[in-house]
Amino acid sequence: MMRNGVAAIFRRELSLAWAGGSGLFLPAAFFAGTIFLAPLGIGPEPRLLAASAPGLIFVALCLASLTTLERIFQADLEVGALDHHRLSGLSMELATLAKVAAHWLVSGLPIALLTPVAAVMMRAETVTLQSILPVFLGSITIFLWGGIGASLTAGLRRSGPLVALLILPLFVPVVIFGAEELNHVLTGQGFGAGLGLLAANSLAALAISPFAMSLALKLE
Amino acid sequence: MYFIATHRELQFVLGRGGKIRVSENHSSFVPILTIDSLTAVRGYNLLFQGLNFKLQSGQFAALRGPNGTGKTTLLRMIAGFIEAETGTIEKVEEYRERGPFYLGHDHGLRASETPLSHLTDWADIHYSPRSDIPDILERVGLTLRQHVPAYSLSAGQKKRVALARALITPRLLWLLDEPASALDTAGQALLCELMKEHLDEGGAILAAIHDDLELTPDLVLDLGAFA
Numbered sequence: 001m002m003r004n005g006v007a008a009i010f011r012r013e014l015s016l017a018w019a020g021g022s023g024l025f026l027p028a029a030f031f032a033g034t035i036f037l038a039p040l041g042i043g044p045e046p047r048l049l050a051a052s053a054p055g056l057i058f059v060a061l062c063l064a065s066l067t068t069l070e071r072i073f074q075a076d077l078e079v080g081a082l083d084h085h086r087l088s089g090l091s092m093e094l095a096t097l098a099k100v101a102a103h104w105l106v107s108g109l110p111i112a113l114l115t116p117v118a119a120v121m122m123r124a125e126t127v128t129l130q131s132i133l134p135v136f137l138g139s140i141t142i143f144l145w146g147g148i149g150a151s152l153t154a155g156l157r158r159s160g161p162l163v164a165l166l167i168l169p170l171f172v173p174v175v176i177f178g179a180e181e182l183n184h185v186l187t188g189q190g191f192g193a194g195l196g197l198l199a200a201n202s203l204a205a206l207a208i209s210p211f212a213m214s215l216a217l218k219l220e
Numbered sequence: 221m222y223f224i225a226t227h228r229e230l231q232f233v234l235g236r237g238g239k240i241r242v243s244e245n246h247s248s249f250v251p252i253l254t255i256d257s258l259t260a261v262r263g264y265n266l267l268f269q270g271l272n273f274k275l276q277s278g279q280f281a282a283l284r285g286p287n288g289t290g291k292t293t294l295l296r297m298i299a300g301f302i303e304a305e306t307g308t309i310e311k312v313e314e315y316r317e318r319g320p321f322y323l324g325h326d327h328g329l330r331a332s333e334t335p336l337s338h339l340t341d342w343a344d345i346h347y348s349p350r351s352d353i354p355d356i357l358e359r360v361g362l363t364l365r366q367h368v369p370a371y372s373l374s375a376g377q378k379k380r381v382a383l384a385r386a387l388i389t390p391r392l393l394w395l396l397d398e399p400a401s402a403l404d405t406a407g408q409a410l411l412c413e414l415m416k417e418h419l420d421e422g423g424a425i426l427a428a429i430h431d432d433l434e435l436t437p438d439l440v441l442d443l444g445a446f447a
Contacts, residue, residue: 008344019332019369080326084385087299087319088345218301 006094009085013102016075027064028110034060035118046123053122054182058175060118061111061139062168068107069146070163072099073154073217082154082217092214100147100209108139119186126188134185137198138178144205145170151216173201250277251312252393252424253298258307260293267293268446271307275424277392280415280435283428285443291428294443295322295395298426312392316347320393321386325401327378328385329370335381336366339388346389353388360384360410375402383414394418396427409434 017024038056039049073096076082085095112135119127149167153159181194253275260267267290275281283291296302298309299322311320329338335357343350357363360380370378379402386394394415400408412435415425426441427433 005345005347008341012341012345015337016330016332075330078326079330080324080328081330083299083301083322083324083326084328084342085345086301087322089314089316089318090345 005088005090006098009090009095010098010102013099014105017102017106023068024106025110027068027107028114030067031060031064031111031114031118034064035114035121039121039123049123050125050186053119053124053186054179055175056122057115057118057135057182058138058179061135061178062142062171062175064111065108065139065142065146066160066164066167068103069143069150069167070153070160072103072147072150073213074150074159077154077217086218092217093210096147096151096213096217097210100143100213104140104143108143109136112136112139115182124186126186128185130191131182131185133191134178134181134195134198137195137202138174141174141198141202141205142171144202144209145174148209148212148216151213154217174198177201250422251275251310252277252279253312253426254308254310255298256308256310258294258297258309259305260290260297260302261305262290262293266447268443271443271446273441275393275426275439277422277424278419279438280419280425280427281439281441282437283426283441283443284430289443289447291443292325292397295324295397295426295428298393299395314391314393318346318389318391320395321389321391323382323386323394323396323399325397327370327375327382329373329378329381331369331371333370334367335362335373335377335384338370338381339384342385343388348389356384356387359387361406376404376407379403380407380410383411386414386418390421392423394423394425394427396425398428398430400429400431400433 035056038052042049042052073082076085076099086092112132115131115135116127116129119131124131146163146167148170149163152166153162156162177194177197181192181198184190184192184194251274253273255271255273258271259269271294273281283294285291293302297304298311298320300319314320333341336353339353339356340350342348343353354363357366360383362377362380362384365373365377373381379399383399399411403411412433415427415433415435418425
């Protein structure tokens with residue numbers, strides 16, 4: 001069996017998330033709840049629902065992620081486990097990335113997979129598996145940018161609102177391009193130019209956020 | 221004259237009665253930690269200044285001083301968590317670019333972790349062998365509690381898990397922040413035993429302590445004198 005310190009951190013996060021119980025499904029449940037309540041608030045008119053579907057799905061994705069983002073590093077910082085990771089000789093950039101990846105896997109990916117279901121509930125014209133991709137890319141970006149907010153506020157108690165305030169501006173391009181792209185897919189026009197921009201945004205987040213997170217966690 | 225232990229030598233230390241061989245001709249007096257005119261400031265408070273200190277292989281230094289004189293700050297500075305205001309800290313090179321072993325006030329266990337899962341992850345993260353874990357759990361007296369999640373463990377038991385980490389991943393320098401707190405008499409005896417073994421193997425220990433341990437320190441560093 002190949003053993004790797006960074007992979008061990010990833011596995012540890014996954015098993016801790018699993019052991020954490022019902023909190024695991026909180027973001028997905030939040031997302032599903034928003035989509036379930038939306039038709040009750042907006043009204044049953046199919047055209048109105050279908051038109052608001054892409055925007056609503058992305059807004060729900062952003063807000064659902066915020067329910068869990070603050071805990072990415074806080075839980076380890078509180079018990080002193082981050083100190084040990086810093087002394088382990090592993091690269092903190094990769095270690096933080098592994099933590100974010102594990103959190104995305106249990107919180108972000110399920111939301112992306114729920115997209116077709118959400119689209120059906122919102123009476124979208126064309127519901128295909130293609131609709132998963134924009135939300136998939138968007139969720140990766142949101143967790144990477146969100147990780148920076150989480151690392152900056154890890155030492156604070158009740159940091160949720162502060163994370164939201166810091167990170168919401170970074171979610172703006174995701175929501176704009178993501179909703180535009182999802183609108184393309186749900187109206188049967190296939191992928192458009194927004195997908196490239198969405199992918200570019202996630203690559204930028206991937207390039208920047210590990211360094212920002214590792215620096216932020218070293219502040220004391 | 222720097223000490224660089226090979227992988228094999230460090231592996232050898234664990235539970236096999238071996239010793240870290242400090243290079244051929246210098247079996248003693250190998251500098252593990254050298255602190256030169258160190259100053260620490262937290263917020264607007266000057267904690268200590270002009271601190272000079274040397275710790276060599278096989279030495280145990282007790283760090284003393286009233287509350288708030290910067291004992292924890294000094295240990296965290298040496299570990300590399302806090303930047304020094306002025307002055308330098310030179311540490312021995314540890315295997316795999318690790319930092320020293322740091323035992324802080326926090327036990328490092330997440331609520332749902334069990335001693336076994338924690339030590340297994342610890343071994344994997346540090347590229348240390350998993351095969352030593354059962355013996356080490358036995359050594360720290362947690363074999364029967366190895367599957368109990370941390371939220372059901374007592375403070376002393378969590379401390380024992382923290383001590384077990386030092387046995388899984390050998391390091392030359394141990395920084396202990398009030399290691400005896402929360403430990404019962406047997407736990408304190410175990411702590412002294414582990415510390416003594418570490419010193420015999422060529423390591424060095426800097427520990428902030430309030431009450432005397434059974435192990436007599438070779439040096440006493442009183443931070444109150446540098447305020």
